[in-house]
Amino acid sequence: MPAPHPDTPPIEPDFEPVQPNGYPEVIETSGDFEPAQPPHPPPHELDNNPRYRVLHGFSSRFLPDDRDIAIYFPEAYRTQPRRRFPVFYLNDGQNLFDGRTSYCTNRTWRAHTTADELTRAGLIEPLILVGIANTGVRRMAEYTPTRDFRRGGGEGSLYAKLLVKDLKPLIDRRFRTLADCHNTALGGSSLGGLITLAIGLEHPSVFGKLAVMSPSVWWDNRSLLMLVNEANPKPDLRIWLDMGTAEGLRHLRDADLLHRRLVQRGWRDSVDLRYLRVPGAVHDEDAWAARFGDVLRFLFPPPAQPYAFISRPRATSIPQNDHEDSIANHAEIRDT
Helix, strand or coil: CCCCCCCCCCCECCECCCCCCCCCCCCECCCCCCCCCCCCCCCCHHHHCCCEEEEEEECCCCCCCCEEEEEECCCHHHHCCCECECEEEECCHHHCCCCCCCCCCCCCCCHHHHHHHHHHCCCCCCCEEEEECCCHHHHHHHCCCCCECCCECCCHHHHHHHHHHHHHHHHHHHCCECCCHHHEEEEEECHHHHHHHHHHHHCCCCCCEEEEECCCCCHHHHHHHHHHHHCCCCCCCEEEEEEECCCCHHHHHHHHHHHHHHHHCCCCECCCEEEEEECCCCCCHHHHHHHHHHHHHHHCCCCCCCCCECCCCCECCCCCCCCCCCCHHHCEEECC
16 A cells, blocks of 8 residues: 655644746757766666756745746747747656656656657647646645645745746747647646646636646645635636545545535536546556646647747757856756
8 A cells, every 4th residue: 555645744633734928038959959968877768868857056036045937848849949838837747757866756647648648649739738746844734735734835926926927938038839728738736737727717827728637625624625715717727626535535535625616616527627536546656647637638638729829939048057157046957
C-alpha cells in the first residue's frame, strides 16, 4: 500500500481536515533547441530530448525562494515555426517529467509522454507544458489561499502574482504562445489542486482552464467553498475536478461537496465542468499520471478553428550565460 501523501492530514475524531486581437512580441528561440544535459547519472531519455528545457533559478518579485521551471514543447513547435501554442502551467513541476527530481523517485506524471501520444493520435491540440517546481518547506504556505489557524499558510495570493506577473509574461515573451485565457490552463494535485482553483477564481482573465486533481478541500475548514461562493459573477472557467475513491472517505465527500457547489454556482457537467470519481485510485503520482490523459482531452480537445500563426518568425538564441541573458529577474535557461 502506498505511503500517505504529505498533504493528507491526520485523521482526528472531532476535526474534519478538511490582447484581445493581438499577441505580445515574440522573442523566439533558435530553430533547434539545445538538448538538456543530465545534472548527474544515470542518463534519462529527457537528457537528449531537444524539446525539453529547464529554466534554473527562476526568481520572483513576490516570493523569496528561487525555483526551477521545466518546459516541454510539442513536436509541432519545431516543425511549424510560425504557429502559436496553448500553454498548460502545472504545479509541483519536479514531479511531472523526470523521475530523478520527483518527490517519489522515478515516479512521475509522465506528462510529456502522455501529451505526445495524444497529440500524435489527434486527440488533443499540441501544447506547451510548463512545470513550476515547489520550494519544499514553503510549499504549504505558497499552495494555500487562506491562513489556517493551526497550520499557518495563506501565501497563495503571492504565488498567484508570481505566476501572473512574473512567469507567464516571461513565457509569453520568449516563446510562441497563445496568450489569452482561453488557451492558458493551470493545474495541480492535492494542495496544488487547491491553489489551482483558488487562483483560477481570482484570475479567470489569465487562466481559463483548470485541472483540479485530488484537491485538499479540507484546508482551513473548507475555505475553498467560501471562495467558490464569493466568485461573483461566475467566472468563465472550464474545470476538471477529480478524486480517487481510495484517497479517504472524507476527501471523497469533500470533492463531492465541491462538485455540488460548482454546479449550484452555474457550472454544467460535461460542458464546462467534468467531475471524475476514480475507482480505486490513491493519492500519488502514479494515480495522477493514469488520468492525466483524460485531463488533457477535456481541457485541450483538437481545435475546431484554424491555428493561430505569427506573420513572420523572429528568433534569438537561447541564452547560455549571464551576459547573454536578457530575461527579467536574472533567470537563465541552461542545460540541466
